[in-house]
Amino acid sequence: RSRFTVGIVDDVTNLSLPPREPLVLEHTDEVRAVFWGLGSDGTVGATKNSIKIIGEGTPLHAQGYFVYDSKKAGAVTVSHLRFGPRPIRAPYLIQSATFVACHQFDFLAKYDVLETAAEGSTLLLNAPLEPDEVWAAIPREAQETLIERKMRLFAIDADRVARDAGLGGRINTVMQTCFFALSGVLPRDEAIARIKAAIETSYGKRGKAVVERNFAAVDQSLALLHEIPVPASAGGAVRRRPIVSEEAPSFVQKVTAVIMAGKGDALPVSAFPVDGTWPTGTARWEKRALADEIPIWDPAVCIQCNWCALVCPHAAIRTKVYPERALEGAPDGFKQVAWKGPDFAGSRYTVQVAPDDCTGCSLCTTVCPAKDKSNPRHKAIEMQPARPVREQERHAYDAFLAMPEAPRDGLSRLNAKTSQLLQPLFEYSGACAGCGETPYLKLLSQLFGDRALIANATGCSSIYGGNLPTTPWATDAEGRGPAWANSLFEDNAEFGFGIRLAVDAARAEALRLVGELGPSLGDELAATLLAPEDDSEAGLAARRAAVEALRAALAGRTDAPARRLLEVASALVRRSVWLVGGDGWAYDIGYGGLDHVLGQDRDVNALVLDTEVYSNTGGQQSKATPLGAAAKFAMAGKATGKKDLGLEAISLGHVYVARVAFGADMNQAVKALHEAESYPGPSLVIAYSPCIAHGYDLRHGVEQQQLAVKSGAWPLYRFDPRRSELGLPPLQLDSKDPSIPIATYQRNETRFRMAETLDPERYRRLMARADQEAADRWAVYKYLAGLAIPARQSSEEPR
Numbered sequence: 001r002s003r004f005t006v007g008i009v010d011d012v013t014n015l016s017l018p019p020r021e022p023l024v025l026e027h028t029d030e031v032r033a034v035f036w037g038l039g040s041d042g043t044v045g046a047t048k049n050s051i052k053i054i055g056e057g058t059p060l061h062a063q064g065y066f067v068y069d070s071k072k073a074g075a076v077t078v079s080h081l082r083f084g085p086r087p088i089r090a091p092y093l094i095q096s097a098t099f100v101a102c103h104q105f106d107f108l109a110k111y112d113v114l115e116t117a118a119e120g121s122t123l124l125l126n127a128p129l130e131p132d133e134v135w136a137a138i139p140r141e142a143q144e145t146l147i148e149r150k151m152r153l154f155a156i157d158a159d160r161v162a163r164d165a166g167l168g169g170r171i172n173t174v175m176q177t178c179f180f181a182l183s184g185v186l187p188r189d190e191a192i193a194r195i196k197a198a199i200e201t202s203y204g205k206r207g208k209a210v211v212e213r214n215f216a217a218v219d220q221s222l223a224l225l226h227e228i229p230v231p232a233s234a235g236g237a238v239r240r241r242p243i244v245s246e247e248a249p250s251f252v253q254k255v256t257a258v259i260m261a262g263k264g265d266a267l268p269v270s271a272f273p274v275d276g277t278w279p280t281g282t283a284r285w286e287k288r289a290l291a292d293e294i295p296i297w298d299p300a301v302c303i304q305c306n307w308c309a310l311v312c313p314h315a316a317i318r319t320k321v322y323p324e325r326a327l328e329g330a331p332d333g334f335k336q337v338a339w340k341g342p343d344f345a346g347s348r349y350t351v352q353v354a355p356d357d358c359t360g361c362s363l364c365t366t367v368c369p370a371k372d373k374s375n376p377r378h379k380a381i382e383m384q385p386a387r388p389v390r391e392q393e394r395h396a397y398d399a400f401l402a403m404p405e406a407p408r409d410g411l412s413r414l415n416a417k418t419s420q421l422l423q424p425l426f427e428y429s430g431a432c433a434g435c436g437e438t439p440y441l442k443l444l445s446q447l448f449g450d451r452a453l454i455a456n457a458t459g460c461s462s463i464y465g466g467n468l469p470t471t472p473w474a475t476d477a478e479g480r481g482p483a484w485a486n487s488l489f490e491d492n493a494e495f496g497f498g499i500r501l502a503v504d505a506a507r508a509e510a511l512r513l514v515g516e517l518g519p520s521l522g523d524e525l526a527a528t529l530l531a532p533e534d535d536s537e538a539g540l541a542a543r544r545a546a547v548e549a550l551r552a553a554l555a556g557r558t559d560a561p562a563r564r565l566l567e568v569a570s571a572l573v574r575r576s577v578w579l580v581g582g583d584g585w586a587y588d589i590g591y592g593g594l595d596h597v598l599g600q601d602r603d604v605n606a607l608v609l610d611t612e613v614y615s616n617t618g619g620q621q622s623k624a625t626p627l628g629a630a631a632k633f634a635m636a637g638k639a640t641g642k643k644d645l646g647l648e649a650i651s652l653g654h655v656y657v658a659r660v661a662f663g664a665d666m667n668q669a670v671k672a673l674h675e676a677e678s679y680p681g682p683s684l685v686i687a688y689s690p691c692i693a694h695g696y697d698l699r700h701g702v703e704q705q706q707l708a709v710k711s712g713a714w715p716l717y718r719f720d721p722r723r724s725e726l727g728l729p730p731l732q733l734d735s736k737d738p739s740i741p742i743a744t745y746q747r748n749e750t751r752f753r754m755a756e757t758l759d760p761e762r763y764r765r766l767m768a769r770a771d772q773e774a775a776d777r778w779a780v781y782k783y784l785a786g787l788a789i790p791a792r793q794s795s796e797e798p799r
Contacts, residue, residue: 255272595648656682
C-alpha cells in the first residue's frame, strides 16, 4: 500500500502538521524500530551496533538513519532502523514503527514520542520508577495513544542497571539488550551472544574491566525488564508540557520552539532573520531536565568558597549576594544565609541550582571542600534524586533569578570567590556534562562579557556556543552581553584581528569627531570623552554615562559629523576582543594566523581551550596531544611530545602568556584572565580542558587537573612583559616542582591505558621520555623565572 499526505504551513504561530503515513511498501515480517535517545547516553552507538550485528551477522537486510542536531551532548537523537528478509527500498525516516524505544523517560512529557507508533506495536521505556508506578507517571496524551493503538508497554530502570554495572550514564548496552529481547528480530540467546561479541570488539581495547562492566549490564537487563499492563482507559494528572514557556519571547515561540520540536523543516524561509543575526540568551528556554540527580545546597555547612559555581560547566549552579529586603516574596523554604565576605556587608547569600538546566555531572559536589564536622560524609553540596525535588527547586530558582545582581563596582578584589558573584553571560550550553572548556568561557563572560567581542574558531566551542536554534551567550539587565561570531579553523585569528582593527578605527574616528564637535558638545563632556579611560568597573560605568550624555547632546542634529558620531559613539567605551578556539585551531590548522596576530602590537586576547585532541571531529591527534596518548591516527600512543605553544609565544617577548587549569588553581585562572585582558598588547591564555575524549568520568576532572600539574605535564605560569620594566623576571611560576611521575596522572585516563594495553614495553619507554621532557621543560621555565635550575634527572631511556 502506498499513501501520502501533503501538509501546508502558513502560520508558524500555530504549527500543526497532519498525520503522516509512509510512502513505502511495508511487510508484516519487517521490523521497523524508532529509538528516542539523548546525546551522550549511547543510544546512537547502540543502534549502529545493532545494525552491524544484524546486517553483517545474519541473512537479514538492515537500514539505519540517525537524526540529531549538532549539540555536543544532551540533544534529542532519533534513530530509525529497519530489518527484514528482503532488500529494503524505503525512505530513511520511519513513519509506521512496529517498535518504539524511549531511552529518556522525561521525553514523554515534552515530545510526541509515539507519533510514528503503528497499531499493535511495542513501546520500550527507560523509567526510573518501580513497575507499579510507571503507568501513572506517563502523560495522559501518551496513555491515550497506547490504548488507542493497542500497544504493549515494557519498562526497565536502565539508569539503575547502568550505575550498578559501573557504566555511569551509558545505558546503551542495557537498552540494546532489551530491544533484541522484545523485537524478535533474533532469538534471545543468539542476540545476547552477538551483543557480547560486539562488546568485545568495541571495548576490548579499553581493557578487561570495561568489557566486564558491559557484560554485567547485559546479564542484569532482562531480569529487571517488566511488562506494564495497559489499562482500558487513560488516567492521571500528568500532561505533556509545551516545548518552551509561555513567557518566552515571540521569536522563540514562533521559530525556536518549532525547531526544538524537530519540525524546523516545516518553517518557511520568511520566518528566519534576514541578516543571519540571531537573538542571544535563548538556551534558557530549553529546560532539558537531563539530570536524574541534581545538587542540593546545605547552608549550615557551606563555607561560601563559591568553588561549586566556578567549576559548573553550564552555569546551572549559581551564587548571589543581595539585600535582605529582596527576600520579600520568596517562596517558603527558600535557602539563604548571612554573607561572610568583606564586601556587601549585611547582605544575604544563596547557592541555587537550576534544576532543569543541570546535567548532573557532579563536578560541584566533587570539588566542594565543606564537610559537616559531625558527619564528614555530608558536604555543603550533595547530589539528590531530581524527581522528588525538581518542582520546589524550580520555584526557588525563579526566586533566585529575581534577586538583584551584585553591583560590579562593589567588589574590592577579584578572585575565585568574588568572580562568582558576577552574573554569567554564558549559560545552559549544549556542551557535554562535565565539559572542561565551558567553565573558562563562563568565567570570561562574568569578567568581561558586557563588553566582549568574540571571534570563535570552528570546533566544540562553536557548536555549543552558536548552534541553532539556541545560543548560551546572553545579556544582562541592561541588554549588554558578548557579541559572538564564528569563523573557520584556518582564519579565526585573522578574523578576530579584523574585529580589533575595526573597533580601533571606529574609536579613532569617534575621538576625532568629539574633538571636532567639542565646542558644541560642551567643554566638560568633550574633555571627559577625550581623557584616557579608567579601566575599573566604576570608570567603565562613568564612561558609559558620558557616552549616553553624548547621544543626548547629538539627538536631533542633522549635520553629517554629528550623525556619524552618533553611529560610532559606542566605540568610545573600551571593548574586550577575544579569539577563542581549541587546540586544533591554535596548535595546528590556525597556528600560522595566531602566530601572525600575536606578532603584532594590537590589544587582542586569545583563549585556547586545550583538550589535547580534536574533540569535535572524533578524537584525532593534534600537536597538543601529549606523548603516549592514544588518538585517531595515533592509536598506539603518540610518538612525539606536545608542542609548547606558550613558550613559542613567550619567545616573541611582547606577548602576555599564561597557562591555567581551573581545577588546579582557581585563583590563578581568574588572575590570568584578568591580567591578560588588562594587558595593552596581545595576550595568550592556554587553558587545560578535560574532555570526554580523555576517557574517564568527568566528575573527577578537577582531581585530574591537579595531578596533571603535580606531575609537571601541565605547569602553571604567567609571563607578563610589564614586569621587566620593574626589573623583575617576566615569567612567574604558579605551580611547584613536579612531585609525582607523569604515569600517576595518566593511568586514570583511557587514552593512555589503551596505548599501554597495546604495547606495555613501548608505553614504558614513552613514559620515561615524558618524565624527562617534563623535567627539562620545567628547568627552562625556572631559568626564565630567574630561579635556580634543578639538577638534571636521569632517564631510563637514552634521549
